[in-house]
Amino acid sequence: MTEQHKDIYPVRDEFAQQAWIDRDAYQKLYRQSIDDPDSFWAEQAKRIDWIKTPTKIKNTKFSASDVDIRWFEDGTLNACYNCLDRHLEKRGNQTAIIWEGDDPKDDKTLTYRELYERTCQMANALKELGIKKGDTVTLYMPMIPEAAMAMLACARIGAVHSVVFGGFSPDALAQRINGAQSKVVITADESARGGKFVPLKDNVDAALTRDGTDVVESVLVVKRTGGEIDWNERDIWFHELVDKQDKDCPVEEMAAEDPLFILYTSGSTGAPKGMMHTTGGYLTFAAITHQYVFDYHEGDVYWCTADVGWVTGHSYIVYGPLANGAITLMFEGVPSYPTPGRMGEIVDKHQVNILYTAPTAIRALRAHGDDVMASSKRESLKLLGSVGEPINPEAWEWYYRIIGNSKCPIVDTWWQTENGGILISPLPGATDLKPGCATNPFFGVKPGVVDNDGNLLEGATEGNLVILDAWPGIARSIWNDHERFIQTYFSTYDGMYFTGDGCRRDEDGDYWITGRVDDVLNISGHRMGTAEIESSLVAHEAVAEAAVVGFPHDIKGQGIYIYVTLNDDFDPSDELKKELVQWVRKDIGPIASPDVIQWTPDLPKTRSGKIMRRILRKIAANETEGLGDTSTLSNPAVVEELIANRVNR
Ligand code: WT7
DSSP states (O other): OOGGGGOOBOOOHHHHHHSSOOHHHHHHHHHHHHHOHHHHHHHHGGGSOOSBOOSOOEEEEEETTEEEEEESTTOEEOHHHHHTGGGHHHHTTSEEEEEEOSSTTOEEEEEHHHHHHHHHHHHHHHHHTTOOTTOEEEEEOOSSHHHHHHHHHHHHHTOEEEEOOTTSOHHHHHHHHHHHTOSEEEEESOEEETTEEEOHHHHHHHHTTSTTOTTOOEEEEEOSSOOOOOOOTTEEEHHHHHTTSOSOOOOOOEETTSEEEEEEEOOSSSSOEEEEEESHHHHHHHHHHHHHHTTOOTTOEEEEOSOTTSHHHIIIIIIHHHHTTOEEEEEOSOTTSSSTTHHHHHHHHHTOSEEEEOHHHHHHHHTTOGGGGTTOOOTTOOEEEEESSOOOHHHHHHIIIIISTTOSOEEEEBOOGGGSSOOBOOOTTTOOBOTTOOBSBOTTOOEEEEOTTOOBOOSSEEEEEEEOSOOTTSOOEETTOHHHHHHHHHTTTTTSEEEEEEEEEOTTSOEEEEEEGGGOEEETTEEEOHHHHHHHHHTSTTEEEEEEEEEEETTTEEEEEEEEEEOTTOOOOHHHHHHHHHHHHHHTOGGGOOSEEEEOSOOOBBTTSOBOHHHHHHHHTTOOSOOOOOTTBSOTHHHHHHHHTOOOO
16 A cells, blocks of 8 residues: 555535535435435435426336336426526526637637527427437537537437547447437537547548448538538538527427437447436436535536546536536647646636546646646636546645645546446545545445455455445446346346446545456455556656556466556666566565566557556457457557567566
8 A cells, every 4th residue: 555545635624614515414415315315316306497396216126137227207307408498597698618629729608598599509400300309319529519519409309319439430430320320420520639630520421331320311510620521412511500590499308217318338348338328317416416526616617628428528518517507618629738738727717616637637747747737827726526547646646736736625536437427436525535535425326345256345345346226327228238238237246236346445434446347456366456556656756657457477377567658757777677666566565566567658548548458458468469449549559569569578
C-alpha cells in the first residue's frame, strides 16, 4: 500500500454547510433508500414532471433464470420535456449549453429557449423523414450542440437514439448501425479535434457500403467545417431540412419503461453490446446523481469533458444536467490543444465551477510538469470529478493541488455504461476523501463483495464487486439479446449484478476499485490489482504512465510485465529499470516485484482513453498473431512499436 492511501481529506465545514447532502443526510437517506426503496424513489420521482405519476415504484428481479427490471412502470413522461419544456418559464433566457470550439476563438451559448426551438425543429425534421416512436436513429457526430439536440429530438418523438463515438472506424459504425437497424443516420461533414479534421461523412459513406446497412434511408449532414464531401441520393443537408421546420413539436407520451437509448459498449469478449436504457428510471437517476454528486446549485457552470459518444456524455453532459436546468459546457476539442494549458484556460474563460474529467487526462497534464497550468488561475472551480478508471493517488493529489488550487473536493465516481449513472462516489458535503478511493455507494445502491464462489464477504475485505439489488438507472437489457444480458451480468453470481471489477473494502467501509477482475493478477497465489502496481509506479518521479499485465510464468503462475512511459525529463536506462523494480518491491512488497519492464512512448488506448490491456497482455505473452481489431485505438501505430520492442524474459 502506498503512503498516500492513508491520507484523508475531511469534508470542509464551509462546503458541508452549503451542500445538498451533509453527513447526517447521507446516513439517513442512504438507510431509507435501502430499507424502503419504494418510499425513497417515490419521493425522488417528484424531480421529474410525469404525464401520469407512477404509483408502482420498484418491480425488479435479479436472478440467473429471470432478470426483469421495472421502475415507475405505470408512469408516463417525456425525457425531452423534462430537459427543456419545463424550464422555459423560469429559465427560458438562461444559458443551457455553453459550446467551446476546438479553436479557442470559436464559442457560443444557447439558452433553454433556443435549445428548445432548435430541438423541436429537429424533431419535426425526423418526423418528416418518417421516424416514428420506437424507431432507432444512429448519431455519429462531433461535439457540437446539434449532437445534444439530436438526442433530445429523438427523445421528444419517442425514437431511440444510438450514439456512436465519432472516433470509431467505418466498420465499427456499420456494425452498430446494423445492430440498431437505424433508418436515419445523423452526422456532420467533418469534426474538428486538436486542429485536425475527422471525415465523419466519408466514414458514414464507407460504413454504408458494408453488409447489413442497407436499412439506412437518409443521412442527415450537419455542415460543421465546410470540408469537401461526396453527395449521395440519400444525403440531406441538416440546415436545409431543419431550418424550415416549425419551432414547436408535441411530445410523445412514453411509458417509464420505453427505451430511451441504446449505447454500445465493448466487453472483454464478443461483439459490442448494445446496452438498452429506458426512460423514467434512467432520467430520475441521472438527475439525482448529477445534483448530489456534483452538488449542483442553480447557476453553477458545469463542465464534463467526456464525449457524448460515451455514457458519461449521455448522463452528465446531456440528460442529468439538462433535467436539472443546469448550465452545461460542451467542448469540441482535446484538452491539450492548442497548448497543454487549454483545459485551465477554458475554466477561466467560462468561469467553470465544476469540472468532471478522466484520470488519463490528468496524468497527461501532469507529465508536462506543474507549470502546465500556469496560463490559468482556475479560481472559479469549487468541485472536481474523476471517472473512467481508478485514479492513482499521485494523479489525485496533483489534480487536487495543481488544478484545484488545494481547495476543491474531488469526487472519484465509479460506474459503468451498464449502470446509467454514478454508483459509488463521495458526496462532497458528506464524505471524507481518500485519494484513489471511490468511497461510498450512492442512494439506492447496495454493493457487495464476493469471493470467486459467490460468497458474500463481510467487513474489511477484498474480492469481486457485485451489486445486490436494482437501482433505477441500470440498463434493462442488451438490445435484442436479453439472454446475453443475463449471461454477462447475472450468471456469474446468481441473484447479483456482477460488475467485472475487483474492489477492496477498508476498515471504514469505503470501497476502493482495483480494476477489472480480468486484470487482477495472481502471483504465486496472491491476488494483486494491476492498478495498485501502476499507482506505485506513477508515484515515481520518472514515470508518466504505466500499464501492468500478467503473463504466463512457469513458477509463479503469472509474472508481472510492465509498460512504462517516462516523463519528458527522463531517459530509459537499465539503472532506471532496476530502480523501478526496487521502488515497487519497497512500496508494495517483494510479491509485486516486476519481472519485465518495457519502455514505450505511448500505451495503446481506446478513443475514450482506456488502456487496451487485452493487447498488452497478448504482447507480453508473445501471442502477437491474434491481436484482434486494433482499428478503434486512438493510436494504432503504437502496437507495432510495442511488438518490435517486446522484452523477452
Ligand atoms: C469501467 C466502466 C461510466 C464511466 C465511464 C466508463 C472503470 C469507471 C471508475 C472509477 C475505478 C472506474 C471500471 C468500470 N471505472 N470509473 N472512478 N474508479 N474504475 O464507463 O466504459 O462502461 O467502463 O470503467 O473498471 O467497470 P465504461
